[in-house]
Amino acid sequence: MAKDMTLLWGSGSPPCWRVMITLEEKNLKGYNQKLLSFEKMEHKSEEVMKMNPRGQLPAFKHGDKVLNESYAACLYLENQFKSQGNKLVPDCPAELAMMYQRMFEGLSLNQKMADVIYYNWKVPEGERHDSAVKRNRESLTAELKLWEGYLQKTSGGFLAGKTFSLADVCVYPSICYVFRFGLCEERYPKLASYYNSLKDRPSIKASYPPTWLENPQGQDVLKDI
Amino acid sequence: MAKDMTLLWGSGSPPCWRVMITLEEKNLKGYNQKLLSFEKMEHKSEEVMKMNPRGQLPAFKHGDKVLNESYAACLYLENQFKSQGNKLVPDCPAELAMMYQRMFEGLSLNQKMADVIYYNWKVPEGERHDSAVKRNRESLTAELKLWEGYLQKTSGGFLAGKTFSLADVCVYPSICYVFRFGLCEERYPKLASYYNSLKDRPSIKASYPPTWLENPQGQDVLKDI
DSSP: OOTTEEEEEETTOHHHHHHHHHHHHTTOOSOEEEEEOTTTTGGGSHHHHHHOTTOOSOEEEETTEEOOSHHHHHHHHHHHTTTSSOOOSOSSHHHHHHHHHHHHHHHHHHHHHHHHHTHHHHSOGGGOOHHHHHHHHHHHHHHHHHHHHHHHHOSSSBTTBSSOOHHHHHHHHHHHHHHHTTOOTTTSHHHHHHHHHHTTOHHHHHTOOHHHHHOOOOOOTTTTO | OOTTEEEEEETTOHHHHHHHHHHHHTTOOSOEEEEEOTTTTGGGSHHHHHHOTTOOSOEEEETTEEOOSHHHHHHHHHHHTTTSSOOOSOSSHHHHHHHHHHHHHHHHHHHHHHHHHTHHHHSOGGGOOHHHHHHHHHHHHHHHHHHHHHHHHOSSSBTTBSSOOHHHHHHHHHHHHHHHTTOOTTTSHHHHHHHHHHTTOHHHHHTOOHHHHHOOOOOOTTTTO
16 A cells, blocks of 8 residues: 555646556555646645645655656656566666657657647737747647657557557657547557557556546547647 | 767757766767767758657667667666666665656756747747746746755755766756856855866766867856846
8 A cells, every 4th residue: 555655636637647657557556645626726736835846736755755747756666666566667678778768759749739739828818829839730740740650660569669668658648638639540540549559458547537537528629730 | 888879969968968977977988979060950960860850969879779868868878787887876765766856857947948048049030029038037047946945955965865866967967058058156056066066077077068168158148047
């Protein structure tokens, strides 16, 4: 039982979801957790700011060790619970290199996705430009094509090869996100097949965003990407 | 001898510098390397694109294993050469957690620094706004204050405690960068002391940006931050 762990999280947030998938994979059950609402600005509440002065979710603690950055939390949990649950870091050097490489490329995907989906939220009204929107959409398209290509080349069905690894933990939530926001499955068949093949993985099912389950209809911001 | 490694890099780039510091720390000498010029757009050359389709530096290979993302390369090299050179990942769980946390917070520092320094380069003329410049500068100021506070609290002189770790490898180049671009040492005394204390570390000296050595006078974009 992971009674010495606390997670404050928001539904649908890829960073929060990464940590939750890792906790499931490492069989760390029964941690203290609290679902907070981004819409109600609860990520800026005193409770969060005390754990994470950046006012971001996740806010995560193991005992008195603070791991608010999702990649930090995932790497730490795998390191500290190596032999518990599923091993998320491959031994094979080629798969290990691929895992790290894809994990960190995932940050570009996440950034470019957010630049498109949250443009109006992030950019004040007087600073918005159609030219920037167009450029962001082209940049996301190029990024998604890269990933479609990566998945064409992987033989094992996972991002780093034959086993589910931290690359999948870190990138899968963003892949779900783009489809939730309307990406066309026909236009990105490899991404779609990767997306669908992992939906029923126990760690992913157990941590699936509750707001997405309540409201299965996503948005269509990305339908023409 | 690291004859099976190849690094294409640019002078001053924090991502390139991270990989070079790690190679030095792990005592990986004699790798194939080529200094390219961002100004001449050599990061978009065919030579780079073949290794890194993103057209970014560093482009790094170990044998046929590609590790173009700097964090990926650093984590991979530490993992594969654990007992060679200096150990960059602490055993103590508290220091390990701190190392991962600071490493990944370093990405925010780097982003916010780039948003200010490269604003005119990244944002097309017709899309520039004084309000955005002001917001970016405030955001960088808040970020730097966080780091000044972190360094006030560390006892060991390094970001994760008593030993030089991957947190320092990943964040130190950004700290050098902000001072190179005019940050006031008096206003950020802890950051300045950290900056100065590591300047003569062999791995950092050996990999110091050659263009900065040739032209010791930096810029003053950040002098009022």
